Amino acid sequence: MQSPLIALPLKETRDVDIVKPIAELIVKSYEQSPLKYKEELERIGQARKDAMGTPSSEEMGRDLVFAYFHMLEMIELRFPELKLHFQWNDAFTRSKVKQDSVAFEKACTIFNMAARVTSVSSQLNRADTGTDALKRAYIGFRQAAGFLEYIKDSFVNAPSDDLQGALLQSLVALLLAQASEIFLEKTIHDNKGAGLIAKLASHISHAYSSLYAEWTEPSASNRLPPPWHILAYYKTRYFASMAQLYRAKVDAAEGRHAMALGRYRLAHTMAKEAHTFSPLVMPSLGSHVRATLPNDTVEALQHLFNAQVTTTLEALREAERENDLVYHERALEADALPAIDQTSVATPISIRDTFGQPDVQAVLGPDVLRTLVPLGVLESASIFSEEQAKLIRAESARIDAANAQIPLSLSSLHLPEALERYAGLEGVAPRECAPSDAVLSMAQELSTASLSRMERVMDTLLKRAPPIVDTIEGALADLDDDARECERARVQHGAAYTQPPTASVARTLRRDLKNALDALHSARENDTDIVHLWQQVSPDVRVLVAGPAEIRQVYKERARASGTRNLLDADVADTMPARELLRDTKALLDSVTAMPQERDQLLQAFKQRVRSDDISRVLLLNRRVPNAETAVFQQELSKYLPMQAQITDHIQLQQQRITMLKDALQRLDSHPGTMDVRKAFDATQSTAQEGDARLSKAYEAYTEIQATLAKAHAFYDDMASQADMLASSAARLVAERRAERADFSEQPLDSMEQPSYSKATTTLAEDLAALHMAPTPRTMPPPPPPSWPAPPSSWKAEPRDQPAPPPRPPRI
Numbered sequence: 001m002q003s004p005l006i007a008l009p010l011k012e013t014r015d016v017d018i019v020k021p022i023a024e025l026i027v028k029s030y031e032q033s034p035l036k037y038k039e040e041l042e043r044i045g046q047a048r049k050d051a052m053g054t055p056s057s058e059e060m061g062r063d064l065v066f067a068y069f070h071m072l073e074m075i076e077l078r079f080p081e082l083k084l085h086f087q088w089n090d091a092f093t094r095s096k097v098k099q100d101s102v103a104f105e106k107a108c109t110i111f112n113m114a115a116r117v118t119s120v121s122s123q124l125n126r127a128d129t130g131t132d133a134l135k136r137a138y139i140g141f142r143q144a145a146g147f148l149e150y151i152k153d154s155f156v157n158a159p160s161d162d163l164q165g166a167l168l169q170s171l172v173a174l175l176l177a178q179a180s181e182i183f184l185e186k187t188i189h190d191n192k193g194a195g196l197i198a199k200l201a202s203h204i205s206h207a208y209s210s211l212y213a214e215w216t217e218p219s220a221s222n223r224l225p226p227p228w229h230i231l232a233y234y235k236t237r238y239f240a241s242m243a244q245l246y247r248a249k250v251d252a253a254e255g256r257h258a259m260a261l262g263r264y265r266l267a268h269t270m271a272k273e274a275h276t277f278s279p280l281v282m283p284s285l286g287s288h289v290r291a292t293l294p295n296d297t298v299e300a301l302q303h304l305f306n307a308q309v310t311t312t313l314e315a316l317r318e319a320e321r322e323n324d325l326v327y328h329e330r331a332l333e334a335d336a337l338p339a340i341d342q343t344s345v346a347t348p349i350s351i352r353d354t355f356g357q358p359d360v361q362a363v364l365g366p367d368v369l370r371t372l373v374p375l376g377v378l379e380s381a382s383i384f385s386e387e388q389a390k391l392i393r394a395e396s397a398r399i400d401a402a403n404a405q406i407p408l409s410l411s412s413l414h415l416p417e418a419l420e421r422y423a424g425l426e427g428v429a430p431r432e433c434a435p436s437d438a439v440l441s442m443a444q445e446l447s448t449a450s451l452s453r454m455e456r457v458m459d460t461l462l463k464r465a466p467p468i469v470d471t472i473e474g475a476l477a478d479l480d481d482d483a484r485e486c487e488r489a490r491v492q493h494g495a496a497y498t499q500p501p502t503a504s505v506a507r508t509l510r511r512d513l514k515n516a517l518d519a520l521h522s523a524r525e526n527d528t529d530i531v532h533l534w535q536q537v538s539p540d541v542r543v544l545v546a547g548p549a550e551i552r553q554v555y556k557e558r559a560r561a562s563g564t565r566n567l568l569d570a571d572v573a574d575t576m577p578a579r580e581l582l583r584d585t586k587a588l589l590d591s592v593t594a595m596p597q598e599r600d601q602l603l604q605a606f607k608q609r610v611r612s613d614d615i616s617r618v619l620l621l622n623r624r625v626p627n628a629e630t631a632v633f634q635q636e637l638s639k640y641l642p643m644q645a646q647i648t649d650h651i652q653l654q655q656q657r658i659t660m661l662k663d664a665l666q667r668l669d670s671h672p673g674t675m676d677v678r679k680a681f682d683a684t685q686s687t688a689q690e691g692d693a694r695l696s697k698a699y700e701a702y703t704e705i706q707a708t709l710a711k712a713h714a715f716y717d718d719m720a721s722q723a724d725m726l727a728s729s730a731a732r733l734v735a736e737r738r739a740e741r742a743d744f745s746e747q748p749l750d751s752m753e754q755p756s757y758s759k760a761t762t763t764l765a766e767d768l769a770a771l772h773m774a775p776t777p778r779t780m781p782p783p784p785p786p787s788w789p790a791p792p793s794s795w796k797a798e799p800r801d802q803p804a805p806p807p808r809p810p811r812i
Helices: 019-030 034-052 058-078 102-122 133-154 165-189 194-215 226-253 257-275 297-327 351-355 358-364 375-412 417-426 437-446 451-462 465-496 507-545 548-562 576-593 595-611 616-621 628-638 641-670 672-745 749-753 764-771
Strands: 086-089 096-099
Touching: 019 034, 034 058, 058 102, 058 358, 058 616, 086 102, 102 133, 102 165, 133 165, 133 351, 165 194, 165 226, 194 226, 226 257, 226 297, 257 297, 351 358, 375 576, 375 595, 375 616, 375 628, 375 641, 417 576, 417 672, 437 507, 437 548, 437 672, 451 507, 451 672, 465 507, 465 672, 507 548, 507 672, 548 672, 576 595, 576 641, 576 672, 595 641, 616 628, 641 672
Parallel strands: none
Antiparallel strands: 086 096
């Protein structure tokens, strides 16, 4: 038989119409029709009747009172101004108490919740080890203790004696002592150490001893049922005997035989004292109190005490026999025995934690009047929704960043292309040597090009410079002839000759002609370079012009030419390990590429979880708690931490897999079994890459030559025009100067002896002005063309400026 446990008595009440005041407040506070909430109001009224009535079972009664308290809690939060007269009887004295406060109704309901839970827990068959009865009973008494603590902490001015703080604290101690007793039963059943059992039993004995001392005080002796006093006294002796018994086993095992023998004797003495219990001392009690103890309480206690007496007696006789035969030590007296340490394992479970359990939530059912939400709660819920949105955006950004990292990482490892190098391990034919898409695009572009036309243009280009050079050199020769004629005339006529020298008059013109000639010489060198470049790249350009099909064939022929293998270089290593490594690498790559989809599923689940949460109810429950919004937000947001941690772990797993991929590629590259396929693939790729590079350079050279030819012809067109202009200017200047000299020769001798410019009356500035051929209406020639700047590096000729020669083409 199991040890009897005390259940709390129920408080009784009378019927109250709670529906009508609530309906009036719906109109007053929320300006809505109560007819809209008719069914829910009827549920509230029926819930109170069910909770206060006689249920079909203790479990049903517990669930009904839980559901009513939940309704009452939500009603008080939505209608704090609700006033209604409630009458409840004291659980122990049966005295009537009336108040018009919903808080009074709540306190009495919570007390009945504790009573229902203790009734269910005390009736469980804890001896049935095939069920979780021990665990349920242990949790039930702790939950009941939490209910009473909530009443004690929340209601300072107790409306009735059974709700006073001192009595509630005493009842909490009783419930925790019984929870510890259940834990001790579990410890003994699991064959835990004797030292732990002794500490637990010592704590339980001390707890019942304190309760007995408290209950025998005059202030409490007439309030609590006398059987409780008796049960507390005898359990004090019973568990003290158990503590001494198990501690004696520990002492004996540690070689303290005198101490162990003393404890065995003390344990037997206490067991015999408990055995003197008699049912004749049980007074006649009212039915409402008798229900707090099992009907077989007396029989169960007698059974326990008899078993304890027998157990302690057998242990004592065995210890005395061993001591007489072996140790010959004298047992310590009871007063000399050290006190036994205590261990407390039972603590109250808060009402919040109890109502947070899934099984309790299932009992509560849907919230009543759910659509009636106070304005302040709605505002707080809106703020929390923004916090949820921030959370979703942050996780989305983290996932986007991780997804963007995958292609970058795979690109740095040249995946998945790098695995094609080992395709031969799986019997796949090696990839043929083929041009790249860029090369094929070049070939497609040049397939319509006319190379003969470009070559004709190139031939024409070489013939453009000589005529222009001849024109410029002729102009320079004319200027030289004029200078010689001028100097001969000066020698002939002496100081009387006043024509300025050709060098001073034609200085600018001569410089422009020289610059043009230099530009032409540079252009001719560039033309030679262009021709040489074309000779280098023309075979490859002709391959491109032949079209994509021809290029593919060229690549195949080159691959066959370079694919001859030496049998001495053949790899004879076993390729099976290499194939397995390749399969593992591919599987790892597939897992990495699938991670964005996996994370997307995680994100969608996270979004659904966050967006489905409605915090209005939680805010409503904490409406009366000062500054509770921040704490509630943190608590609700912390619910998403596991899913956030799952996303974090997935992102970290990505980096680990990429590192593993890098290692796998390195091992494939150095594995002996991959040497053949690597060499074959590398040879093919090398041939293709060399061909791509060669044809790409040919294409670039072709396009550069085309552009250069166009610019070169434009340059020569400009130079031809400029050369004609410069030659015309030179011819005009020479003609004018010859005419001047002819006129001078025909002048009389007298006039020749009188110079046109007096040395005594001229200044240096005037002489310099004369050297610059300041024009006179009749005797001075027209001005030369504007000066020509040095040829620019660009092909583009500015208006009226001398064009520069084309740049040199790139060398291949």
